[in-house]
Amino acid sequence: MNAGASQPVIRATLEDVARTAGVSLATVDRVVNRREGVRAKTVARVEAAVAKLGYRADVAAARLARGQTFRFAFVLPTGSNSFMTNLTEQVQRTADWLAGQRGFIDILRVDVFDPDVLAAALENLSPAYHGVAVIALDHPRVRAAIDELTARGVAVVTLVSDAPSSRRLHYVGIDNPAAGRTAATLMGRFLTGRKGTVAVIAGSLSLRDHTERQFGFHQILSSEYQSLVALPVIEGRDDSERTRELTAALLARQPDLRGIYCCGAGNRGIADALEASGRAREVVWIAHELTQYTRRFLVRGTLDAIINQDPGHEARSAARVLLAHCSGEPISPDQERIRIDIFLRDNLP
Structure with missing residues (x-):
């Protein structure tokens, strides 16, 4: 072996602990597994040996041994x-x-x-x-x-x-209220100096993550960006076709729409509606989760930012x-x- 080569790490075993403490393997097993019947002085010796050797139980091996x-x-x-x-x-x-x-x-x-x-x-x-x-x-x-x-x-x-x-x-x-607040801060900064409305599209307000995100979003938008008004939440049930129809209707009736925050899924539908309307570069869109689709929308400029969880x-x-x-x-x-x-x-x- 080369002089500079690292030595393999050898994991201490229960047998090593027993040898160092000068007790039987059965006694070590009792101490490590917190079972009664061992004198306090012996427990102290075993625990000192465990600390000295850096012994850590192999939990998977123990489960295997017990079946x-x-x-x-x-x-x-x-x-x-x-x-x-x-x-x-x-x-x-x-x-x-x-x-x-x-x-x-x-x-x-x-x-x-x-x-x-x-x-x-x-x-x-x-x-x-x-x-x-x-x-x-x-x-x-x-x-x-x-x-x-x-x-x-x-x-x-x-x-x-x-x-x-x-x-x-x-x-x-993730901390979903914090994620919603983050989205609102990004939206407000992207739309600095512009007035108008912002749409919030959820999958379902029965899902707590979607509810908490839209709550955090409204909390920051209403308190720090008063030139922007959040519209009532739309529920797309994370379905792309349903979300496309809802987004297309929204774009048609809301000429002052400046931004869209999607706190659920259905993003392919939003992209289709934005691009069909010709307003994809005009409306700021923030969505959740990095997927093959949101990555594509972000690269081509239809989507402006992604809030992600791993x-x-x-x-x-x-x-x-x-x-x-x-x-x-x-x-x-x-x-x-x-x-x-x-x-x-x-x-x-």
């Missing part, structure tokens, strides 16, 4: 929403990693816009699942279904859209949180915080 596995359901939307398609692909990739940790993911496709359908899907989940990640509606029946799962000992993580008053374990997603980070975070809960391990809050990205044409990855 322990966990199964999780990821409840994702039906439809052709590009961001949700990306999220589904990332969940599938995460499933490959999780299998090596003795955890397994099933993807269930549900109409999350319908509270009865979503609640029924949660109510009828197989008892084989140890945890669930769900795109949640903040609706009484959905909250009740989440609470029932929690009461049965099933860990529930809300993903992208939250139901905060439920008994869910954790929310994995679906890969969200998929991995949801899986990590569920696995850590079932294994009795802590999570790192900083690692699981989902950041808000802002993309312009000049900084596309």
